[in-house]
Amino acid sequence: MRNTKIAAVLAGAMMIPLAIAGCSSGGSGSSGKTTLTIEDYYSPPSLAPMEAVYKACGTDIGATVNATHVPGAGLIAKVLQQSSSKTLPDVLMLDNPDVQQIAESGALSPLKDYGINGDGFAPAVVEAGSYQGTLYGLAPAVNSIALIYNVEILKAAGITPPKTWAELQDAAKKLTKPGQYGFAFSGINTYEGTWQFMPFMWSNGGNEKNINTPQTAQALQLLVDMVNAGSVSKSVVNWGQGDVLDQFTAGKAAMMINGPWNFPALQAATGLKWATVPIPTPTAGQTSIAPLGGETFTVPQTGDKSKMALAGKLVACINSAKSQETIAKANLNIPSRTAVAQQVATSNPLLAPFVTVVANARARTAELGPDWPKAATKIYTAEQLALTGKMSPAAALNQAQSQ
């Protein structure tokens, strides 16, 4: 998965110098309806439900919607190329941490121009889509991460799902035996590694503005201790979230940190019984704070005011309660409107733990805005230094912060 992403980035990068207007910017459809282009990075199985939502919304607002799907990490390279050749799509999907960079470049229009203000949405969703206090992107459905455990392995060992750090360490140790680690997470040197570290850092009072604090060091120490105790594979420094999922489905890890986008794969794994709980907190009774994930929909500055207005309507429709329900059900993520999320919680027990997690989630870019990537790089660098035993957590965080 990571390799295909690299290939996609490389391919996308090669396209930048060839900023040739290769994409038609729309125009009137044959039926006389306006054609809106929409660009996203969805791939099967999540692609079909999104297409269905686009189509239904097109009918609602009286436009034909043409969707282009760009492979994962290639999206930003493509967007940059399009913004220099002035061929941006009418509606652009962006992963929420990328909204900052693209909004900063001036390529997006404020959603308030189209009467969209984010009322009724989870606070973190609005924060994640805002750049310098202005809302530019809104995500219809969001996700986060939680602790996913193998029900049968825990039952056989007589262990209840851990709620605190001490319980997690204890459970991970007891669940470790030859050929099976107790716990798995992603500690890779990409933003995925940072994303998985956030719940530990935030729940302990750590902050991304300054990572050189005892709170963050304690959080890192927890992960280091589990790796040193042998309850977690040393290879986590090379594992992306996909690798973590593979370890879990292969029965090589009894518990893992991962998100609801893996539910389809987990359901497809035969004979695997699993369940989710929020990520353990330092002490009992604390609120687990996880990072918010999800794709926002934005309206790029294409210059055509009337089409931008129509695109605004499309973004509003994609974020309507009805669309949110469709997307959440099909793609197993959480509606970003709190009221719709509550409905999903009662109707789908699988998603119920995530509704709580998302309600308490935090946007990664909320504090630092466009400077988040720099902090994220520092965080995974420090994590890698500590996990590989090169430095103590405190020393690693100190070095990374001053980098």
Add this chain to the structure above:
Amino acid sequence: MFLVPALAFIVLFFGYPVVKNMIMGFQDYSTKTFFTGEAPWVGFSNYVAVISSSLFSTAVINTALFTIGSIIGQFVIGLALAVYFRRRFPLNNLLRSLLLLPWLLPLIASSAVWKWILDQDSGVLNQTLLFFHVINTPIPWLSSPDMALVAVIIVNIWLGIPFNVTILYGGLQGISEELYEAAALDGATKWKAFRHITWPMLRPVASVVLVLGVVYTLKALDIILGLTGGGPANATQTLTTLSYHESFVNFSFGTGAAISNILIVVSMVFTFIYLRVNRRPVDE
């Protein structure tokens, strides 16, 4: 007039990107630039930022170790195989063509396979070594900062062998069999024949292989990204991965270009040597 197509090709596909890259190295070229078209001139501040970053010295050292290690390994094994294949034996041609396989595989695919082979817990390599009691505990090939660079070099050597064998084998074909017969009559041993006939005759070819090898290895990116992504803890971060990271992860294209410009200069030094080496046989 005959030069026009060649000239147009060079200007379009080599001149423009290189010049553009040089200019970008002096600009604050960010995501904003793509939308506004404005890239403020910042002089040498990209270079200052890059060179004063704590990662730069790590990357330079890693690049040097990666290049030297890969070249020595590739060349020695490549030469040994080329000499070996000079002998006539059954299946010689078949084996020689099989040797080209690493070259034919897409790098993304082979690095994914190597990642699996080198896995600490369930990788084939560790399992095999454990089975034969060569080691007692699994070697953390890709998950230890002390081993990762070695592992990446080993994979790159594997990757570079076909190139070395092919060119060196071609060079060996050019050495007349009569020389060896004459030497054998004079009572030369195999080693002496290699030392006094093969090596001197092969030297021009060997220099070409080495210089091209250095240039190819300096710019190696995909194999490192595929195996470790520059990690763990920046242990395999080279100038190319650093440049890639600056440009396509941080979207700071100015500093990314500055790093690749430094690489271009280093490569040009070796290209210059290559051209000199290539010219000499004609002069002689």
